Amino acid sequence: MTRAITDRPSDAEVIATACRRAGAAMIAVETTGGGAPTPAPASVDLVHLFESQAFLLIPTDSDIIPLAGNSPDGVPAIVEITDCAPIDLRERVRSLIWLNGTAHPVPRDLERDLALEIATEHPNGGLLDIGHGRSMIRLQVDTAVVASSSGAACVPAAELAVADPDPFWEYEGEWIAHLDADHADMVGQLARRLPRDLRRGRVRPLGLDRFGIRFRIEGIDGDSDVRLPFPRPVADVAELSRALRSLAGCPFMNSLPD
Structure with missing residues (x-):
């Protein structure tokens, strides 16, 4: 019989919460042949989880965007999120999270409507930069990994899809x-x-x-x-x-x- 966890968040909840307050994140993709160079990793300003997808804000001039747009099935990608303590500690990193999946473009004519929808539950000033140096990309998540001082765990996309962030994440x-x-x-x-x-x-x-x-x-x-x-x-x-x-x-x- 499996005992319900009542004294700590589940691994999926930890990931969902860290994504909501992500202050340091990067996305990297890999090419799948054809001789095309691998784009440089790009900074990520926002990570918004919705079911088994993550919507990301990245610089418009990143080579990841046209690469994803030219790949009908998406490009293999990994997003790394560093969850840091809000105070000055000797070591500020609380956990590292990796979202693994495939990156897909978001049509430009849908970006602003999607940003308004995201802002209702995940307010983030970066959403105002869409069309002004920032663009949106969608990661179809396959698995997620979280690592902290207590160990590492792999979370399937189905479990992440139903996890809610902690109610106090914003404060x-x-x-x-x-x-x-x-x-x-x-x-x-x-x-x-x-x-x-x-x-x-x-x-x-x-x-x-x-x-x-x-x-x-x-x-x-x-x-x-x-x-x-x-x-x-x-x-x-x-x-x-x-x-x-x-x-x-x-x-x-x-x-x-x-």
């Missing part, structure tokens, strides 16, 4: 920065719940989601990450704030910005 960065800068007392209280052997170093908030809070312990011999789960997943900011205060043993402490 997690500023909340973590607020905790780190303004609530050292609360971080200290939470750190007391960590295993004793993990307290030998500087404890910094690393991530926050509906299942709990993660910390990075920067020790003399290296870094380690640890999660403190909430008693149950939370659904909104009020529940999240109560869960944090309860973990810290300070029921009346303000934990999140207004």
Whole structure:
């Protein structure tokens, strides 16, 4: 019997969340014969997952766009997403994600309508640059891989297609920065719940989601990450704030910005 995971996001949810707040991503493609040179990798400004597809914003002058347009079946491609902590840590990378599949062009006359639709659930200033140095390309995802300090996992496209990003994805960065800068007392209280052997170093908030809070312990011999789960997943900011205060043993402490 498979036990439902209730203390952490699934691998597919981790990927979906990282894609929503992707600040550093690249796409690379490979040619399939014919002697054509392989285009240089291109930066990606937005990664929007929709079912088993990822819509990407890349520079209009990238050679990837005409190559995909001239390939009826698409071109093999991989998108690498680097999920970084929102604060200045010794090592800021929290996870690396790779989306593997085939890249296809998005017709230019559909780009703006598609951008408006994407913006309703994934607001991103880069969408305003369509037609002004940025174009859209579609990745048909076959598989995805996520790697972090806890290991690596491969996620099939069907599982990724039904995964939702964490409900706090849009605000997690500023909340973590607020905790780190303004609530050292609360971080200290939470750190007391960590295993004793993990307290030998500087404890910094690393991530926050509906299942709990993660910390990075920067020790003399290296870094380690640890999660403190909430008693149950939370659904909104009020529940999240109560869960944090309860973990810290300070029921009346303000934990999140207004």
